[in-house]
Amino acid sequence: MPASRPHPDHPAVICTVDVVLLTLSAGQLQVVLHQRPQEPFAGSWALPGGYIHAQRDESAWHAAARVLQDKAGIVSPYLEQLATYAGPRRDPRGWSVSIVYFALVPEDLLPPDRPGLKRFAVSSLPRLAFDHRDIVELAVARVRSKSQYSSLPVYLCGDQMTLPQLQAVYEAVLGEPVNKVSFRRKIEELGMLEPVEGAQETGQAHRPAQIYRLKPAFQRTLSVVPRGLNA
C-alpha cells in the first residue's frame, strides 16, 4: 500500500461488485442473469452488479448483498467472495475492477423470471457481456470443488430436508452419482444436521424419510471434512 497521496492523481478505476447467483432447479445448477438496458453490451445478459457506494457500503460483501437485494430481492443468502477481475480492456469504459461474489439460494427464495431477469442452466449459457462467462465458469468450478468436502450445497436447500433430497442436491452439483453409504457417513461426520423429532416426509408409497434441519451453529458457516466424497 503506497505511502503518499490521500487521493492519488492516477486516473480513477471503475470499481464494481458482481454476483454469481446460483440455484438448483429441475436438477440443474442455474445462474440468475440480468439483461443490460444500456451500453456497453446493451441487451446482453450479464451478472447482476453495481458500483461500490463509498457512502453506504460497509465492505465489498455488503455491496454485493445490496446488489442482490436491489436486483433480485434476495436477503441474507450464502454469499462468499470468488475472485477479483481487473484490467484495462474488460470494460470499454476504462480500467475496471470487479470484485465478484457467488451466492447460493434455494429455488423457492428466488423471484420468478421476469423481463430482464432470468435463470439459465450453467451448462447452456447465452452470450454474456464483458468477461462474465469466464466468471460464471469459475464460480461453478469453485462450487463443485468445495462441495466435495464441505456442507456448501445445503445452502441450495430450504431450511429442512431429508437425506435423500440432500444427496440428490449433491449429485446435481457434482454432476455424478454419490454412494449412499459414504454420503451418509460424510454428513454424519460434518455434524451440521439434526433430525427434526417426529417429522417425516409422508404421502409417498414407501418408507418415509426422516426430516433434518441445519443446526443453528451452522446457519452461516460451512462445515468441512478432511477427505471429500472422492467423486
Place this chain on the structure above:
Amino acid sequence: MPASRPHPDHPAVICTVDVVLLTLSAGQLQVVLHQRPQEPFAGSWALPGGYIHAQRDESAWHAAARVLQDKAGIVSPYLEQLATYAGPRRDPRGWSVSIVYFALVPEDLLPPDRPGLKRFAVSSLPRLAFDHRDIVELAVARVRSKSQYSSLPVYLCGDQMTLPQLQAVYEAVLGEPVNKVSFRRKIEELGMLEPVEGAQETGQAHRPAQIYRLKPAFQRTLSVVPRGLNA
C-alpha cells in the same frame, strides 16, 4: 455491473494491490515486509503494495508483479490472487480496495534484508499496518491448505532439488512431519518432477540423493492430486 455512466459520480475509492511475499528460511515460513516511510502508519511494517497504474498495468496480476519488482527486485515468481479486502475503515484516507496476491520464492532469489525491507517469521509477526496481519494469516492458511494436495511448495525451492529436500519443505510449510513413503507416492502421482540424469547430491557421509527438476510443463502451473497428504 452498472448500466450507466462511464465514470460514475460516486467518490473514487482508493484502489491498490498488496503482495504477501513468502519464502522459506531456516525451516520457517517467512514473509517480507516493508516499513512505511509516511503516514498513515508511518514506521509500521506493511505488505509491499501500491496503487494500480491504469496507464501501465495490464491487469491486477501485472500490477502485483510490478510491485514485487519495484520493491523487492523479484521477477516472475509464483504469484496467485488471494482475496480482495475493501471497506471504508481499513485505510484512514478513505474507502479502499486492496487486491491481494501471494507470491512464493526460493530464499536465494530474495534480496538481503535492508533498512525498510525485512523478513519476519509468520509465527511471530510484528504489529502490522492496516489489516495486514489478517491478510498474512489468510495467506499462510491458504498456502498450508493448498500444499496438502498440490505441488505449491515446489515454488519455495530452487529449480533443482532432491526428494528429501522437498519433503523438508513440505514439512516446514505444513508444520508437521510427513510420511516418507506416502510423500514419495504423492510426488510420483503429481508427475511434475523428472530426475536429472546422473546428477546426485554428493559430499555427504551417506548415500547420495537423486536430483530432480520441474518438468517444463509445470514451470508456472500447479499439479494437484484428488486426495492430499492427510496431514
Place this chain on the structure above:
DNA sequence: GGAATAGTGTCTCTAAGACAGTATCTA
C-alpha cells in the same frame, strides 16, 4: 567396517464403495 541417510518392499489399518438385508409407507 561403521555411521548416516537414500530409496524401496511389504504389512497393517483406515476409510470409501458395493451389496444385500430389514423397515415402513401407499395402493
Place this chain on the structure above:
DNA sequence: TAGATACTGTCTTAGAGACACTATTCC
C-alpha cells in the same frame, strides 16, 4: 400383499502410514 424407497449391517477394496530392509556414500 406388492411395490417402492429409507435406512443399516457388513464385506470388499483402495489408499495412507508404519516398519524394516537394502543401497551408497564418507570417514
